[in-house]
Amino acid sequence: MSVLHRHHLDGRHGPGLGYIADDLVVALSPTDHRLLHLLLDDLGLRWPTADESVLLHRARRQAVTFGWAADGGCALTFDPNAARAVQALWLDVVEALEGS
Numbered sequence: 001m002s003v004l005h006r007h008h009l010d011g012r013h014g015p016g017l018g019y020i021a022d023d024l025v026v027a028l029s030p031t032d033h034r035l036l037h038l039l040l041d042d043l044g045l046r047w048p049t050a051d052e053s054v055l056l057h058r059a060r061r062q063a064v065t066f067g068w069a070a071d072g073g074c075a076l077t078f079d080p081n082a083a084r085a086v087q088a089l090w091l092d093v094v095e096a097l098e099g100s
Contacts, residue, residue: 024085
């Protein structure tokens with residue numbers, strides 16, 4: 001049995017930089033982790049681009065990840081810290097939308 005990988009839903013701030021949300025992780029098989037990263041790379045979602053807000057990047061990357069999981073029948077499980085990190089992100093999204 002292979003060891004599960006910790007996939008950081010929001011990724012990193014940039015090449016060689018820290019994770020955007022260190023606690024926002026889900027467990028994936030090594031194969032699923034590799035396949036998801038290939039998809040994210042193909043879509044240009046490895047890290048935020050210079051002209052993209054980090055908040056928008058995070059929302060896009062999560063939407064793609066959730067769709068990928070649904071299409072593949074892959075359940076994503078959040079521990080309490082990851083669930084709080086998802087909550088914090090979406091409260092930031094709501095605040096940004098209210099301010100626009």
